[in-house]
Amino acid sequence: MSQQSEKKGQPEYLDAMRNPLVIKLKEKFKENILDAKTYGNELTIWISKDILIPLCKELWENNFIYLVDIMGIHQPNKEKNFALSYILHNFKNNERIRLKVEIKESELIPSLTEIWKGANWLEREAYDMFGILFSNHPNLERILMWEGFEGHPLRKDFPLKGINTGAAIYPDVYPEGGGPPKKEDKNA
Amino acid sequence: MLDVQELELNMGPQHPATHGVLRLILKVDGERIVDAKPVIGYLHRGTEKLFENQTYPMNVPHTDRLDYIAAATNNHAYCGAVEKLLGVEVPRRAKFIRVMLDELQRIASHLVWLATHALDIGAMTPFFYTFRERELILDLFEEYCGARLTLNCMTIGGVPEDLPEGWIDKLKEFISIFEEKIWDYENLLTDNRIWKKRTIGVGIISPEDAINYGLTGPPLRGSGIKYDVRRAIPYEVYPELDFEIPIGKNGDTYDRYLVRMEEMRQSIRILKQCIEKIPDGEIQTKGLKFIKPKPAEVYFSVEAPKGELGFHIISDGSPKPYRVRVRPPSFINLQALPSMVKGHLIADVVAVIGTLDIVLGEIDR
Amino acid sequence: MNILILYIILPAIKGIIILSIILFLVAYATLIERRVLAFMQARLGPNIAGPEGILQPIADGVKLLAKEDLVPSSSQRFLHFLAPILILAPALVIFGLVPFGEAGNLFGILKQPITLYITDVNVALLLVVGFASLGVYGLILGGWSSNSKYSFIGALRSAAQVVSYEVPQVIALGSILLLASSLSLVKIVEAQREMGLWFIFPGFIAFFIYLVCGIAETNRLPFDLPEAESELVAGYHTEYSGMKFAFFFMGEYANMIVVSSVATVVFLGGWLPPFPSLKIWQSLPEIPIFWFFAKVLLFLFLYIWLRATFPRYRFDQLMDLAWKWLLPLSILNLVLIAFIKWGLK
Numbered sequence: 001m002s003q004q005s006e007k008k009g010q011p012e013y014l015d016a017m018r019n020p021l022v023i024k025l026k027e028k029f030k031e032n033i034l035d036a037k038t039y040g041n042e043l044t045i046w047i048s049k050d051i052l053i054p055l056c057k058e059l060w061e062n063n064f065i066y067l068v069d070i071m072g073i074h075q076p077n078k079e080k081n082f083a084l085s086y087i088l089h090n091f092k093n094n095e096r097i098r099l100k101v102e103i104k105e106s107e108l109i110p111s112l113t114e115i116w117k118g119a120n121w122l123e124r125e126a127y128d129m130f131g132i133l134f135s136n137h138p139n140l141e142r143i144l145m146w147e148g149f150e151g152h153p154l155r156k157d158f159p160l161k162g163i164n165t166g167a168a169i170y171p172d173v174y175p176e177g178g179g180p181p182k183k184e185d186k187n188a
Numbered sequence: 189m190l191d192v193q194e195l196e197l198n199m200g201p202q203h204p205a206t207h208g209v210l211r212l213i214l215k216v217d218g219e220r221i222v223d224a225k226p227v228i229g230y231l232h233r234g235t236e237k238l239f240e241n242q243t244y245p246m247n248v249p250h251t252d253r254l255d256y257i258a259a260a261t262n263n264h265a266y267c268g269a270v271e272k273l274l275g276v277e278v279p280r281r282a283k284f285i286r287v288m289l290d291e292l293q294r295i296a297s298h299l300v301w302l303a304t305h306a307l308d309i310g311a312m313t314p315f316f317y318t319f320r321e322r323e324l325i326l327d328l329f330e331e332y333c334g335a336r337l338t339l340n341c342m343t344i345g346g347v348p349e350d351l352p353e354g355w356i357d358k359l360k361e362f363i364s365i366f367e368e369k370i371w372d373y374e375n376l377l378t379d380n381r382i383w384k385k386r387t388i389g390v391g392i393i394s395p396e397d398a399i400n401y402g403l404t405g406p407p408l409r410g411s412g413i414k415y416d417v418r419r420a421i422p423y424e425v426y427p428e429l430d431f432e433i434p435i436g437k438n439g440d441t442y443d444r445y446l447v448r449m450e451e452m453r454q455s456i457r458i459l460k461q462c463i464e465k466i467p468d469g470e471i472q473t474k475g476l477k478f479i480k481p482k483p484a485e486v487y488f489s490v491e492a493p494k495g496e497l498g499f500h501i502i503s504d505g506s507p508k509p510y511r512v513r514v515r516p517p518s519f520i521n522l523q524a525l526p527s528m529v530k531g532h533l534i535a536d537v538v539a540v541i542g543t544l545d546i547v548l549g550e551i552d553r
Numbered sequence: 554m555n556i557l558i559l560y561i562i563l564p565a566i567k568g569i570i571i572l573s574i575i576l577f578l579v580a581y582a583t584l585i586e587r588r589v590l591a592f593m594q595a596r597l598g599p600n601i602a603g604p605e606g607i608l609q610p611i612a613d614g615v616k617l618l619a620k621e622d623l624v625p626s627s628s629q630r631f632l633h634f635l636a637p638i639l640i641l642a643p644a645l646v647i648f649g650l651v652p653f654g655e656a657g658n659l660f661g662i663l664k665q666p667i668t669l670y671i672t673d674v675n676v677a678l679l680l681v682v683g684f685a686s687l688g689v690y691g692l693i694l695g696g697w698s699s700n701s702k703y704s705f706i707g708a709l710r711s712a713a714q715v716v717s718y719e720v721p722q723v724i725a726l727g728s729i730l731l732l733a734s735s736l737s738l739v740k741i742v743e744a745q746r747e748m749g750l751w752f753i754f755p756g757f758i759a760f761f762i763y764l765v766c767g768i769a770e771t772n773r774l775p776f777d778l779p780e781a782e783s784e785l786v787a788g789y790h791t792e793y794s795g796m797k798f799a800f801f802f803m804g805e806y807a808n809m810i811v812v813s814s815v816a817t818v819v820f821l822g823g824w825l826p827p828f829p830s831l832k833i834w835q836s837l838p839e840i841p842i843f844w845f846f847a848k849v850l851l852f853l854f855l856y857i858w859l860r861a862t863f864p865r866y867r868f869d870q871l872m873d874l875a876w877k878w879l880l881p882l883s884i885l886n887l888v889l890i891a892f893i894k895w896g897l898k
Contacts, residue, residue, distance in 0.1 A: 011275045069515040071500045094420040118402030144229040310865025316594040535867045
């Protein structure tokens with residue numbers, strides 16, 4: 001282990017405020033660009049949520065026209081306890097950047113659906129799994145869990161074994177706890 | 189006056205053409221689709237939650253169950269992401285083995301796609317022909333790692349086994365068989381008038397829309413955009429290998445069919461080069477018995493048969509990942525379905541579902 | 554006494570024999586289809602029940618008979634029961650009109666020669682077309698009474714399909730009437746003998762149209778839209794099980810045999826050997842129904858071959874084909890044949 005890590009260990013986060021793209025963005029958005037670092041070959045820019053839409057539009061002008069993915073993160077130890085990671089792709093020189101936005105639980109974050117239609121389901125998933133709320137989303141409802149499910153499964157406080165949802169699909173046919181009715185019930 | 193009412197048709201979750209448990213709520217006017225709404229989540233198993241509660245190596249078998257038609261590329265994407273997180277370089281021989289498994293898996297997955305897609309449109313025979321050849325690929329997998337479907341054929345830092353003796357010869361034999369048999373499918377379909385009628389002009393998606401929806405894989409390339417992760421953000425030994433990225437023109441179902449057929453040929457080409465170039469040597473990076481990366485966040489993607497399959501991993505210094513997210517290509521490709529079927533007929537819905545090549549294990553995770 | 558034998562007992566015996574032959578053929582058509590299809594698709598097909606799977610149809614029949622008959626609670630029970638009968642019965646009735654062979658004494662078993670058909674009606678062709686189109690009621694009622702949306706769409710499709718394909722089909726048959734100058738099926742075959750040529754040669758276009766329409770009317774690939782299993786989950790018979798389902802299945806195969814028989818009689822000279830005027834046929838021993846069934850089996854093989862080769866048409870394309878191509882073509886063919894006939898005179 002020690003030999004290996006001497007030769008080529010885990011990369012470190014390096015400051016990337018001098019990156020030409022970051023400088024260009026910094027000129028326009030000033031202090032709303034919170035930080036920029038590279039890890040390996042990945043550039044990550046931390047931004048505040050207010051400039052998400054204008055920044056994405058600016059990046060669109062800079063050929064970042066493709067939204068690869070949106071990831072929701074729950075970080076209960078921090079003050080801003082939710083985060084979103086956006087990955088954008090540039091077809092021209094095959095470059096990728098990550099935008100990271102941190103928010104508090106109750107805060108609304110602007111939806112990217114006005115720029116990318118593909119953001120629709122990705123944001124619905126973040127809402128479903130984490131309870132992150134998006135403003136101006138056309139159809140913000142659960143996507144993987146069913147409508148009426150209590151809780152958000154990927155939050156750290158959600159138990160791994162799941163919760164008792166009282167999953168009764170037809171409450172009038174199948175009483176509490178699901179499953180077929182007992183024989184007495186049928187006669188009654 | 190006649191009262192005109194749209195019929196609401198519930199397609200799935202139990203339906204022969206929805207490839208699993210996809211449910212589509214269709215609003216139809218006669219046979220014409222007015223609106224389509226996909227409902228997913230019937231196969232949700234909480235894989236991402238499971239990932240957070242197991243150590244890094246323990247997660248590899250779970251990735252098999254995402255896109256169960258193409259397990260090797262899932263393993264590859266996950267292992268690649270962890271390796272990127274750790275800054276580990278995989279030995280050269282292991283890289284070649286990975287590429288070979290990936291390309292075999294791509295052919296196998298495309299064969300399943302062709303079989304089910306053709307069956308949905310009503311052509312029954314290609315199903316049996318393609319499964320005949322897929323069987324040979326599964327045999328190769330079985331000989332390599334013991335499993336046929338859920339392969340678990342890669343480890344973090346390399347591959348678990350070296351190639352068994354004679355495996356390369358069997359692969360050569362498969363290549364020579366497959367190059368002949370691929371014409372069987374083409375003869376049945378490519379110039380078939382009915383096949384063309386059913387696929388040309390169906391489910392058109394423009395290049396702008398394809399990018400806007402975030403499509404990847406053959407649906408994106410069918411619209412004429414030359415984007416393939418193997419070339420765009422190269423990994424393993426793909427930069428050294430010589431292959432083309434086929435693209436379509438019109439972005440319809442027929443073009444996506446042609447793109448996938450050509451991709452199978454290109455995979456064969458890659459396999460041939462791998463056979464020639466594969467070196468001897470190590471297959472596993474040493475010193476990865478206990479993985480405990482420092483806090484970091486990475487994203488690594490491979491070109492899975494369905495499109496770009498990516499893994500985000502956030503580590504927090506413990507042996508378990510803090511958060512793992514899968515970027516499933518089918519999930520994002522499926523989003524474009526309503527816009528692709530609107531105004532078409534019910535019969536086109538199954539054609540478009542087939543051409544998107546979705547796997548519900550990956551969509552619902 | 555003679556009249557009783559001639560008009561009641563003899564037809565009854567013939568009817569029973571023909572019915573059993575046809576039902577046997579229907580049952581074994583399924584086996585033939587499965588085996589031939591399997592052969593084309595690089596697999597084996599049913600080969601366990603009996604040598605080469607010869608008992609498979611019987612096993613299937615027993616299984617379907619013993620199966621529970623499920624009726625959806627919201628269905629129209631009477632119509633749900635009636636539909637499978639309506640689809641099989643007309644197909645079987647048509648066999649009363651089809652001539653399987655000319656008069657013969659069956660290798661000298663009988664003292665007097667008998668005719669190898671039940672009746673020779675002088676408007677037989679009209680009756681055949683009429684009965685064949687009755688079958689569509691079975692499909693519509695089956696789909697509608699099931700009270701399921703998929704079945705309903707399947708029923709609508711089949712109604713549209715059968716009605717539109719009947720038009721070019723009848724016009725195509727009409728052009729043959731001009732050549733034969735008779736509606737009786739026996740007379741049509743006789744006319745081909747006199748001419749020394751099967752009608753397929755002068756009426757090739759009509760034959761082609763009839764064949765396409767026949768496949769469409771029997772709902773077989775590539776025109777099997779009403780029961781497209783990948784779109785409509787078997788369409789009009791989704792909600793059927795057990796023997797009722799078997800009736801739909803038998804109806805489909807019986808209809809295939811009907812279409813093949815009519816094509817054989819009208820276009821391929823019925824029981825006549827190829828080029829009936831050739832001398833060579835007189836030197837060979839005559840087997841009464843050999844040629845007829847050989848031709849019918851040829852058609853059945855064609856059906857299976859098409860199924861193994863083609864994908865399915867889409868609904869609008871199907872309608873396009875019927876109204877924009879086949880109908881004008883059939884009318885053109887009718888005019889053409891009328892001119893030929895006029896010119897010959």
